[in-house]
Amino acid sequence: MNNAYQNWFLGAVLAAAASGAWAAGDAAAGKGKTAMCQGCHGIPGWKTAFPEVYHVPKLGGQHAAYIVKALQAYKSGERSHPSMQGIAAGLSDQDMADLAAYYAGAASK
Numbered sequence: 574m575n576n577a578y579q580n581w582f583l584g585a586v587l588a589a590a591a592s593g594a595w596a597a598g599d600a601a602a603g604k605g606k607t608a609m610c611q612g613c614h615g616i617p618g619w620k621t622a623f624p625e626v627y628h629v630p631k632l633g634g635q636h637a638a639y640i641v642k643a644l645q646a647y648k649s650g651e652r653s654h655p656s657m658q659g660i661a662a663g664l665s666d667q668d669m670a671d672l673a674a675y676y677a678g679a680a681s682k
Protein backbone atom coordinates (compact mmCIF):
# COMPACT_ATOMS: atom_id res chain seq x y z
CA MET A 574 0.00 0.00 0.00
CA ASN A 575 1.31 3.40 -0.86
CA ASN A 576 0.49 6.76 0.65
CA ALA A 577 -2.06 7.63 -2.00
CA TYR A 578 -4.12 4.62 -1.01
CA GLN A 579 -3.86 5.40 2.69
CA ASN A 580 -4.85 9.00 2.07
CA TRP A 581 -7.90 8.21 0.02
CA PHE A 582 -9.03 5.64 2.50
CA LEU A 583 -8.79 8.12 5.32
CA GLY A 584 -10.54 10.71 3.17
CA ALA A 585 -13.34 8.27 2.37
CA VAL A 586 -13.93 7.60 6.04
CA LEU A 587 -13.95 11.28 6.93
CA ALA A 588 -16.19 12.24 4.03
CA ALA A 589 -18.64 9.47 4.87
CA ALA A 590 -18.81 10.74 8.42
CA ALA A 591 -19.31 14.33 7.31
CA SER A 592 -21.90 13.84 4.58
CA GLY A 593 -25.23 14.64 6.11
CA ALA A 594 -26.35 17.76 4.27
CA TRP A 595 -28.88 17.63 1.43
CA ALA A 596 -28.68 19.90 -1.64
CA ALA A 597 -28.90 19.18 -5.37
CA GLY A 598 -25.46 19.12 -6.99
CA ASP A 599 -23.73 21.57 -4.67
CA ALA A 600 -20.25 22.29 -6.03
CA ALA A 601 -19.03 23.72 -2.72
CA ALA A 602 -20.14 20.58 -0.89
CA GLY A 603 -18.59 18.50 -3.68
CA LYS A 604 -15.25 20.20 -3.21
CA GLY A 605 -15.22 19.01 0.38
CA LYS A 606 -15.78 15.46 -0.80
CA THR A 607 -12.92 15.35 -3.28
CA ALA A 608 -10.47 14.41 -0.52
CA MET A 609 -11.12 10.78 -1.38
CA CYS A 610 -10.65 11.34 -5.12
CA GLN A 611 -7.55 13.50 -5.13
CA GLY A 612 -5.20 10.68 -4.27
CA CYS A 613 -5.71 9.46 -7.82
CA HIS A 614 -7.54 12.05 -9.91
CA GLY A 615 -5.71 15.15 -8.67
CA ILE A 616 -2.33 14.16 -10.04
CA PRO A 617 -1.70 15.04 -13.70
CA GLY A 618 -0.58 12.00 -15.64
CA TRP A 619 -0.95 9.73 -12.64
CA LYS A 620 -1.22 6.02 -13.29
CA THR A 621 -2.34 3.43 -10.79
CA ALA A 622 0.01 0.51 -10.32
CA PHE A 623 -2.55 -1.97 -9.05
CA PRO A 624 -3.81 -4.31 -10.35
CA GLU A 625 -2.06 -3.14 -13.49
CA VAL A 626 -0.61 0.13 -14.72
CA TYR A 627 -3.67 2.14 -15.55
CA HIS A 628 -4.21 5.68 -16.65
CA VAL A 629 -6.48 7.70 -14.35
CA PRO A 630 -8.89 9.89 -16.34
CA LYS A 631 -9.02 13.62 -15.74
CA LEU A 632 -12.30 14.70 -14.14
CA GLY A 633 -12.07 18.49 -14.23
CA GLY A 634 -14.18 20.01 -16.99
CA GLN A 635 -16.10 16.85 -17.78
CA HIS A 636 -19.88 17.12 -18.06
CA ALA A 637 -21.62 16.69 -14.68
CA ALA A 638 -24.17 14.25 -16.10
CA TYR A 639 -21.35 12.11 -17.48
CA ILE A 640 -19.57 11.99 -14.13
CA VAL A 641 -22.75 10.99 -12.27
CA LYS A 642 -23.52 8.35 -14.88
CA ALA A 643 -20.01 6.90 -14.67
CA LEU A 644 -20.15 6.76 -10.86
CA GLN A 645 -23.56 5.07 -10.92
CA ALA A 646 -22.28 2.56 -13.46
CA TYR A 647 -19.35 1.69 -11.17
CA LYS A 648 -21.69 1.37 -8.19
CA SER A 649 -24.09 -0.92 -10.04
CA GLY A 650 -21.25 -2.99 -11.44
CA GLU A 651 -22.22 -2.11 -15.02
CA ARG A 652 -18.79 -0.56 -15.42
CA SER A 653 -16.03 -2.45 -13.74
CA HIS A 654 -12.82 -1.22 -12.22
CA PRO A 655 -11.68 -2.39 -8.77
CA SER A 656 -10.69 1.02 -7.38
CA MET A 657 -13.65 2.94 -8.72
CA GLN A 658 -16.19 0.29 -7.79
CA GLY A 659 -14.92 0.42 -4.23
CA ILE A 660 -15.14 4.21 -4.20
CA ALA A 661 -18.54 4.48 -5.88
CA ALA A 662 -20.06 1.86 -3.57
CA GLY A 663 -19.62 4.30 -0.70
CA LEU A 664 -21.14 7.30 -2.47
CA SER A 665 -24.77 8.37 -2.12
CA ASP A 666 -26.66 9.93 -5.04
CA GLN A 667 -26.14 13.25 -3.30
CA ASP A 668 -22.38 12.70 -3.05
CA MET A 669 -22.25 11.90 -6.76
CA ALA A 670 -24.26 15.01 -7.68
CA ASP A 671 -22.05 17.24 -5.52
CA LEU A 672 -18.81 15.78 -6.84
CA ALA A 673 -20.03 16.06 -10.42
CA ALA A 674 -21.02 19.70 -9.89
CA TYR A 675 -17.60 20.46 -8.51
CA TYR A 676 -15.57 18.64 -11.16
CA ALA A 677 -17.68 19.99 -14.02
CA GLY A 678 -16.82 23.50 -12.87
CA ALA A 679 -13.14 22.83 -12.25
CA ALA A 680 -10.97 23.56 -15.27
CA SER A 681 -8.26 21.04 -14.55
CA LYS A 682 -8.30 18.88 -11.45
Ligand code: HEC
Pocket residue numbers: 581606607609610611612613614621627628629630631632639640641643644652653654656657660672
Ligand atom coordinates in the same frame (compact mmCIF):
# COMPACT_ATOMS: atom_id res chain seq x y z
C1 HEC B 1 -7.50 4.54 -6.20
C2 HEC B 1 -7.49 5.54 -7.24
C3 HEC B 1 -8.82 6.28 -7.49
C4 HEC B 1 -9.57 6.97 -6.58
C5 HEC B 1 -9.30 7.18 -5.09
C6 HEC B 1 -10.69 7.53 -7.32
N1 HEC B 1 -10.61 7.16 -8.63
FE1 HEC B 1 -11.98 7.59 -10.10
N2 HEC B 1 -10.92 6.45 -11.41
C7 HEC B 1 -9.74 5.81 -11.15
C8 HEC B 1 -9.33 5.06 -12.33
C9 HEC B 1 -8.08 4.21 -12.47
C10 HEC B 1 -10.35 5.28 -13.31
C11 HEC B 1 -10.44 4.68 -14.71
C12 HEC B 1 -11.22 3.38 -14.57
C13 HEC B 1 -11.84 2.89 -15.84
O1 HEC B 1 -11.25 3.02 -16.89
O2 HEC B 1 -12.98 2.37 -15.75
C14 HEC B 1 -11.32 6.17 -12.69
C15 HEC B 1 -12.46 6.64 -13.35
C16 HEC B 1 -13.34 7.56 -12.82
C17 HEC B 1 -14.45 8.14 -13.54
C18 HEC B 1 -14.83 7.88 -14.98
C19 HEC B 1 -14.08 8.90 -15.81
C20 HEC B 1 -14.23 8.71 -17.28
O3 HEC B 1 -13.62 9.49 -18.03
O4 HEC B 1 -14.96 7.82 -17.73
C21 HEC B 1 -15.09 8.99 -12.69
C22 HEC B 1 -16.30 9.87 -12.99
C23 HEC B 1 -14.36 8.95 -11.44
N3 HEC B 1 -13.31 8.07 -11.54
C24 HEC B 1 -14.68 9.69 -10.32
C25 HEC B 1 -14.05 9.58 -9.09
C26 HEC B 1 -14.49 10.28 -7.91
C27 HEC B 1 -15.64 11.29 -7.89
C28 HEC B 1 -13.67 9.89 -6.90
C29 HEC B 1 -13.76 10.30 -5.44
C30 HEC B 1 -15.06 10.07 -4.80
C31 HEC B 1 -12.71 8.94 -7.45
N4 HEC B 1 -12.99 8.78 -8.78
C32 HEC B 1 -11.69 8.33 -6.75
C33 HEC B 1 -9.03 5.84 -9.97
C34 HEC B 1 -9.47 6.40 -8.77
